Amino acid sequence: MTATLDLRASLHGLPGVDKVGVEARAAALATRSVKTTAKAAAIDLAIRMVDLTTLEGADTPGKVRALAAKALRPDPADSSCPHVGAVCVYPAMVPYVAEVLAGSGVHLASVATAFPSGQAPLDVKLADTRDAVAAGADEIDMVISRGAFLAGRYDHVFEEIVAVKQACGDAHLKVILETGELATYDNVRRASWLAMLAGADFIKTSTGKVPVAATLPVTLVMLEAVRDFRARTGRQVGVKPAGGIKTTKDAIKYLVMINETVGDDWLDPAWFRFGASSLLNDLLMQRTKLTTGHYAGPDYFTLD
Template structure:
């Protein structure tokens, strides 16, 4: 449900929402970039690196969002999600498999009893440009088919035009349609133009009931940059301090290597804190990342670095 403090004070009109969102502290863009760059240089020793790799694997939302997706591809991805490295049963499973809504039932059947969640992009992914009624039908279908998580996209056009109330009301409506499924709200930060807008969109989504805020669809560049993720981590940290409610963060798009993943984990620890270092509160949306994590894991455990064709392609 939307935060009650906002309901009376800031959702009556666009004017009151604008007053609240534009009253948030501005982002020091130079400072955000500098801090993200500094944290990205932190080194991690071998034992800690092994733990970080396993944690990153457990945080992966293994994703396929292509027009050519088939039930067979989804089943293969589900198998990989449960047993990422068939030669090493100690490799942890991923957090979830993310697919289009019409393939949710296939993923749910393939993952039954595995503990791996099923996430579905809905609400006219990736553009977010569709009537609310269509977005709600898409969401309800995915939930009815067994999705445990819904990744919705906001209407960036409405947000950039200052129609904050429309964005807020759509998130509230989709959250209600989710029922018990968690709602991840995709901001598509590459289209928001400024870090101030990223902070405002983060707070708007959280106040409207998001369980997670997510950087990107992966279809727009730039996607999950470290400075943007830093701004969003600051937002969830400050939101919990104000409301007592913890919200997750999911960077997605462009995270391809183990180095990328570990940089994100360092960012989480230093900006939001250890409470977010858990798949319940931090996810990595990716398709190719898992293979690199597995290659690095094998190198640490065996001393041999396998080639990229050692694992199945995602």
């Protein structure tokens, strides 16, 4: 009970987010122009940060194998193109992807814990997690119970994350806050701290299954949270915006924001990822434009 009170007190003791300020700051950072060699470096970094994702009910072993092959060699025509950060699939698809990715350095992420709603009993969520890890996933994307969080039952959410983290074993744990359902930036900041205190290795914005997904201001709030958390505790936590990031232009805005908010330490696939699917094609087209000097077309890249 005391622990509950402490958690509530510390989360509600966080300073409130200045909504107008954070939106203005995010909009100002989005106006930077990145060109030529800096753009080329940004595109390659963004490719290395992509968590190439497919989370459809219609996913088949063949489809996820093809996706994994693309993750290893995004641009078959250019061997200098780096591989992506990870492939992200449903637990049932993990074994098929694991075969393709084995020993490649591309991570294998799986969503778990009754993704995307999180509305399931804890033991089901833990079994989901253990199965995914056993099948070969080395990163687990879990969803928090937004219902419990919004009802103020922070201890419940906290204990769930702790339990899932334990079930993960060596696998990295990404905690999806589903910011589109949290309603306010204050809640986003609280949920970020809650997840980090409970042991998250990454905090992730969204499932991609609700209308409002990753936005620049929300990611800015989360970046500030991981920065302050490291200053306070010495532990670094990664950030993953997911959903709605479709173009190279968008991706570069995020990179600019990392650079200006938390600095170089997070400009690395180990600490920042993009949850995306169509983003990769646009990055490849822009990369091809830079390397060949002429505009690329979607016919020359695999559709997914």
